Amino acid sequence: MTTEAIPESDAAPADEGSTRDAVGDPADALVDPKAETEEELNPVAAPPPPSARQPVSRPMRTHSGRVRSGETSLRPFEGDEGVETAMHEAVRREEAVVSVEGFSLWYGAKRALFDVSMPVPKGKVTALVGPSGCGKSTLLRSVNRLNDLIDEVRFEGDMKLNGDSIYGPSVDVIELRKRMGIVFQKSNPFPMSIFENVIYPLRIDGVRDKKLLAEVCERALKGAALWDEVKDRLDESGLGLSGGQQQRLCIARAIAAEPEVLLMDEPCSALDPIATGKIEDLIDELRGEYTILMVTHNMQQAARTSDYTAFMYLGRLIEFGPTSDVFQRPIRRETEDYLTGRYG
Numbered sequence: 001m002t003t004e005a006i007p008e009s010d011a012a013p014a015d016e017g018s019t020r021d022a023v024g025d026p027a028d029a030l031v032d033p034k035a036e037t038e039e040e041l042n043p044v045a046a047p048p049p050p051s052a053r054q055p056v057s058r059p060m061r062t063h064s065g066r067v068r069s070g071e072t073s074l075r076p077f078e079g080d081e082g083v084e085t086a087m088h089e090a091v092r093r094e095e096a097v098v099s100v101e102g103f104s105l106w107y108g109a110k111r112a113l114f115d116v117s118m119p120v121p122k123g124k125v126t127a128l129v130g131p132s133g134c135g136k137s138t139l140l141r142s143v144n145r146l147n148d149l150i151d152e153v154r155f156e157g158d159m160k161l162n163g164d165s166i167y168g169p170s171v172d173v174i175e176l177r178k179r180m181g182i183v184f185q186k187s188n189p190f191p192m193s194i195f196e197n198v199i200y201p202l203r204i205d206g207v208r209d210k211k212l213l214a215e216v217c218e219r220a221l222k223g224a225a226l227w228d229e230v231k232d233r234l235d236e237s238g239l240g241l242s243g244g245q246q247q248r249l250c251i252a253r254a255i256a257a258e259p260e261v262l263l264m265d266e267p268c269s270a271l272d273p274i275a276t277g278k279i280e281d282l283i284d285e286l287r288g289e290y291t292i293l294m295v296t297h298n299m300q301q302a303a304r305t306s307d308y309t310a311f312m313y314l315g316r317l318i319e320f321g322p323t324s325d326v327f328q329r330p331i332r333r334e335t336e337d338y339l340t341g342r343y344g
Helices: 016-023 026-030 136-143 173-178 194-204 210-223 243-255 273-286 299-305 323-328 333-339
Strands: 096-107 110-121 125-129 153-161 180-183 261-265 291-295 308-313 316-322
Touching: 096 136, 096 291, 110 136, 110 153, 110 291, 110 308, 110 316, 125 136, 125 299, 136 153, 136 261, 136 291, 173 180, 180 243, 194 210, 194 243, 210 243, 243 261, 243 273, 273 291, 273 299, 299 323, 308 323, 308 333, 316 323, 316 333, 323 333
Parallel strands: 125 291, 125 308, 180 261, 261 291
Antiparallel strands: 096 110, 096 153, 308 316
């Protein structure tokens, strides 16, 4: 079978418009012929799957109810740049047992504290809070001059204990430390009996009266909420107690000599929740009878146990006031950002 070729001259030229009418506009194939409304003619694209969506940045709501943008007040200080402490008026009205006056401290060439000034109110619990490395423990250890044991430490300014200079040239450091008790982060009972652990401060002071020593031991253990648990085994080693009991034993030893100030450097950080609760209850019982200066990383613990809170950052005292005011109505933005978890 043969086919005839149609000469070009006899072929009718194709009209572009008529071809489109016959075949249809390719774009029309994307439009639903039954669509009548604008929404149907211009359908909205379906949302991407959850895995393809970008995270949405939402502002943080602060304690005071204000909405804050994503930026924080966190910034490094330059050189020896100081800061004006936001001191709440309620602090100024309190009688101070310890007064820190323009105190600065260096470890060699590194400056750790910058012109810190603050009173420690009598009979109250004062908590030092702030990020790691901000100078809390350095300040606490400076109160009873434990930093003197570190090489290349130097300081400027002064501290006073009931009006007496702590750093005066004629101060007897041993006598000074007898006026203060200190409890460390990790319990450190001595390798001796429970009884001897408690009365150790009196032993080194030359007390030999057995009746007096027994009375002091019982009083201190009751003050540390430990008497009922150990009264029948006072001759046993203090190292045989549980972690929480050992920490309370250390508190009993610290208060046996009736110090003017009780220093606590994160006393609950190595304890379980039950033991922590007992220590916090004990701190509440000691309130009023003792002036307590405490370092803690636990914001909830500071809120539960302290009367006053001092917030430190990079060696500077940023804000100091009643705990309820510092947590709920802070003056400085840095304080609010730290307490709301924006840094720390």
